[in-house]
Amino acid sequence: MPITVAIIQARMGSSRLPGKVLMDINGKPMIHHVIERTLKAIPEVILAIPNLSQDDVLAHACRDMGVRIYRGHPTDVLCRYIKAAQEVEADKIIRVTGDCPIIEPNVISHVEDRLTEQYDYASNLYPRSYPKGLDCEALWFDTLLRLDRISEPQDREHVTSFIGRNQSLFRIANVIDNRSVDTQADLDAVRHWMK
Numbered sequence: 001m002p003i004t005v006a007i008i009q010a011r012m013g014s015s016r017l018p019g020k021v022l023m024d025i026n027g028k029p030m031i032h033h034v035i036e037r038t039l040k041a042i043p044e045v046i047l048a049i050p051n052l053s054q055d056d057v058l059a060h061a062c063r064d065m066g067v068r069i070y071r072g073h074p075t076d077v078l079c080r081y082i083k084a085a086q087e088v089e090a091d092k093i094i095r096v097t098g099d100c101p102i103i104e105p106n107v108i109s110h111v112e113d114r115l116t117e118q119y120d121y122a123s124n125l126y127p128r129s130y131p132k133g134l135d136c137e138a139l140w141f142d143t144l145l146r147l148d149r150i151s152e153p154q155d156r157e158h159v160t161s162f163i164g165r166n167q168s169l170f171r172i173a174n175v176i177d178n179r180s181v182d183t184q185a186d187l188d189a190v191r192h193w194m195k
Contacts, residue, residue: 002091004112006042007084008034008067009077009159010098012054021098022061031058033101035065041108042094048084050074078156082144093144095137095159102133107175111136114173120146121163122173129177139163143170 010021010031017023021031031047038045047062049055051071059069070084085093094112096103107124115122115138123137124130137160147155147162155162163170 003044003089004042004092004094005044005046005085005088005090006038006094006096006108007046007048007070007081008038008096008098009048009080010034010058011050011052011074012058013050013052013074014099021058025101029061030101031062031098032065034096034098034103035062035067037101037103037105038094038096038108039066040105042112044068044088044090046070046084046088047098048072048077048080050080076156078144078147078151078159081159082141082148085141085144091141093139093141095139097135100133100135103136104134107134108136111138111175114175115139116173118171119173120170121160122175123160124175124177126164126167126172126174127176 012019012021014020022029025033035045035047045067047067048070049058052074059071062069068087070080070087072080072083081093092115094108096108107130111122111124120143121137121139125135125137139160151162
């Protein structure tokens with residue numbers, strides 16, 4: 001059985017809202033919400049953060065959250081993912097970003113289940129049918145290594161942007177949000193999702 005790990009990328013140095021991952025939402029830092037919700041879907045979680053001194057506070061804030069913390073290259077996030085996955089010998093990687101505090105555990109599980117051996121990559125992005133903030137991706141470690149070999153320099157910070165621009169080069173599975181209720185089958189599906 002493949003070893004699955006969720007890797008949450010986060011940093012203090014956001015250009016639009018610096019320090020946002022530690023900003024308070026209902027009494028706790030944003031990143032705590034992301035971690036807790038991700039742990040409901042995937043029991044092995046790694047927080048992958050830059051090895052910059054400004055991110056020490058982030059590492060400190062998450063040290064008791066029940067996740068591993070990997071610190072790596074500040075801008076080469078693809079490298080950070082590869083090294084974090086190697087630490088636990090992961091086969092299947094679930095990608096979540098630290099600024100999505102409403103990430104839905106059921107969506108994570110659904111995307112993770114969609115990545116089978118016949119695909120390189122699964123997500124709920126191509127085409128997007130979920131609201132922003134519920135983005136989730138799953139890919140095999142071999143796909144990460146392939147991205148490491150063929151991605152362009154500008155892709156390394158965004159990990160999977162090369163896949164989005166070059167979909168014909170990958171076997172992609174997509175998860176569609178079809179939770180509106182029009183039929184009994186729709187109602188049954190929504191009941192399943194909301195368990």
